[in-house]
């Protein structure tokens with residue numbers, strides 16, 4: 184291949200174009216104005232947000248919804264520090280994201296110049312890869328390395344670019360992704376370990392399968408279904424990954440974890456073998472729910488993760504399977520061919536169906552309580568009935584949006600984008616904007632509380648200008664409910680800094696150009712959602728709920744206050 188004569192900016196844009204990047208999220212800044220000028224010719228649509236935190240969340244949402252890296256950028260200094268929370272989110276979510284951080288000129292690096300901070304140090308614990316371009320002709324190479332890392336190590340990768348390197352010319356060869364990286368998929372586990380795991384599976388009478396992000400990443404749902412059918416094993420989704428298995432499958436048991444499905448947890452509790460697929464079995468995701476300690480400590484655990492550091496890290500294992508979830512399930516299918524005779528299939532399936540039926544009735548009973556305005560769980564129930572099966576849902580952290588866990592199931596992967604392990608409020612709406620750009624043909628909903636909404640509502644302007652038709656479902660209870668719940672449990676119902684004095688959010692959204700309604704009766708929720716779907720424009724449905732609170736996120740991390748000094752006694 185012949186090299187072509189190219190400038191620094193062109194090298195950057197070409198590297199992105201050849202990766203197939205057609206979207207970038209950020210706010211204009213002089214620090215990258217030169218390449219920005221040629222984004223259109225490079226086929227890159229620059230999506231202009233109102234806060235760089237949104238840009239990073241959008242890149243995470245885009246990455247999670249598409250499997251391809253999202254790309255974000257910010258002005259050196261403040262634009263880059265504004266990216267941090269979204270990047271942290273992508274890091275803990277294992278999302279491939281490219282973070283471009285323009286920096287001060289190479290002549291002034293390290294002189295505490297205007298808008299200079301140590302951007303490499305700043306992100307050192309939040310990236311799977313970092314490179315500072317150290318000469319213009321290495322621009323493209325650094326970008327390619329970032330993609331290689333983001334795709335194969337699953338996380339954010341940073342390219343720090345001194346802003347004088349957009350200029351100057353050099354020769355560069357055109358390289359396509361298949362020439363410098365793989366698609367990031369890894370192989371299966373060693374045969375010896377597979378044999379061991381197969382033997383354990385064969386010995387089981389009540390095996391239960393848990394599925395996590397690895398199943399989504401590997402698109403392994405159908406293979407998992409095949410294995411589940413062989414053993415009539417219920418499949419539960421681990422916390423935060425309700426789309427790791429399919430709601431329309433008879434062996435789907437529901438999600439475990441915070442306010443999840445009691446059917447799934449009761450079935451898991453009596454498992455003699457647990458096959459955990461594509462998950463790290465994070466402790467937070469298996470703490471007791473509804474007063475039920477449900478994780479079976481006596482069961483034999485077969486643990487699969489793509490990351491060897493996660494295997495056996497939280498629960499003792501009987502077998503560990505390092506490898507791609509899809510590959511490993513394929514290996515297990517082969518190794519157990521003709522198996523499954525140890526299980527009483529008929530009674531087992533009846534039991535699973537009965538547990539699911541019982542839980543649906545219990546959930547309905549928990550939801551149908553009279554309140555004025557709407558009881559929060561009633562709102563969740565109505566929303567779950569009104570949104571179409573094809574929808575993707577992005578949920579925030581919060582007492583109400585968190586309790587959405589048990590109300591929604593999905594028939595394909597990448598339809599449930601939870602708040603993620605960082606656990607920040609205000610993630611859902613910006614993440615959903617990125618999700619919608621990755622899945623333009625699906626209706627995309629974002630659930631969040633009024634506290635979360637206060638952090639992100641300015642992005643309705645982004646949705647309107649960029650025509651990103653996300654439907655925001657705002658559960659407005661006039662409080663930081665999840666934290667208020669802790670004050671109820673641990674602080675003698677003294678409520679401090681958890682009250683919110685809200686404006687008319689629907690009116691504000693209309694002023695920003697969105698379709699918005701305020702809903703105060705449960706019966707209005709379904710029609711309001713239908714109307715927003717029909718209009719297909721950026722929409723905000725402000726559901727006013729009562730102040731009733733569901734369970735706290737955790738009871739294990741707070742204690743009764745100790746006040747020894749007179750001054751601090753209540």
Ligand SMILES: Cc1ncc(C[n+]2csc(CCOP(=O)(O)OP(=O)(O)O)c2C)c(N)n1
Nearest residue numbers: 581582583607608632633634635663664665
């Ligand atoms: C960025 C961030 N700040 C603060 C917190 C602590 N926090 C957790 S839940 C919560 C309250 C959420 O209130 P809201 O969004 O209104 O939802 P609700 O609990 O009322 O349903 C807060 C402040 C957090 N998780 N993330």
Ligand SMILES: [Mg+2]
Nearest residue numbers: 632633662664
């Ligand atoms: Mg609230």
